[in-house]
Amino acid sequence: DQILVIVESPSKAKIIQSFLDSLYVVESCMGHVRDLPQSAKSVPPELKARFGKVVGVDPDNHFEPLYVTLPGKESVIKKLEGIQRKAKEVILATDEDREAWEAISWHLLELLKPKVPVKRAVFHEITKDAITRS
Template sequence: MKRLVVVESPTKANTIRNYLNGDGHTYQIEASMGHVRDLPASANEVPEQYKDEDWSDLGVNVDEGFAPIYVTKGRGKKVIRDLEDALQDADELYIATDEDREGESIGWHLTQVLDPDVPVRRMVFHEITREAIQRALDETRGIDKNLVGAQETRRILDRLVGYRISP
């Protein structure tokens, strides 16, 4: 069975790669390099279908429940292509991003853009040791939608308040 494990940083990926051997599974460890998508940073990045909306420069649809409009750009596009390729041969996807709002959000966004046809498991660890990684594999959970919602709310509020105020 092949398991694709996605962490945030290449350094973590390299370290964890050394720990996951010999348990009867094949592991491919990849790094997301942080967020793979975000609100548009400028009017140029707003998807065409929203450009005529009054709120389009915010990247948040204030007319429809403050729905964020996410875009993937630059490095994120390459990361997604690479992860899609890696997922082709995987039997399971393990999201091993940081256990905080941002890490949970990164994991959720990955599942949204990758739309995997394999089981998705959330690995959480607080140190990068062989024992901690094995414990995280043994005690997986789902993505915490409350943490994702908290991050998304903070991001939207940052955009709505800070974007118009900042020079």
């Protein structure tokens, strides 16, 4: 059983992995994974009635948002899903840029639906000492 650590950038994942032992698998989500649709054609056909009038939101339901997986992120999500199914814990490791990472973390939780404990770690520096303390 391993612990999945998800960070934003591939280079950060590589560096952090070098500081940790084999109990940890450090992977990158490569930035944002979902967002509001960019156009009406990005809205799934079965949801066009609700989310097509005002692209990405349902104005008749308190402006409920519709989030879609960003193009090219499907393979990233599938990879993370596969790893997290075998993990005993998931750690979402944020950058200093908390606004973006809060959104990214929330979207990852929504997509991955982990059945194991989820923790958060915030890295203010990427050094061996800071990573092992976190």
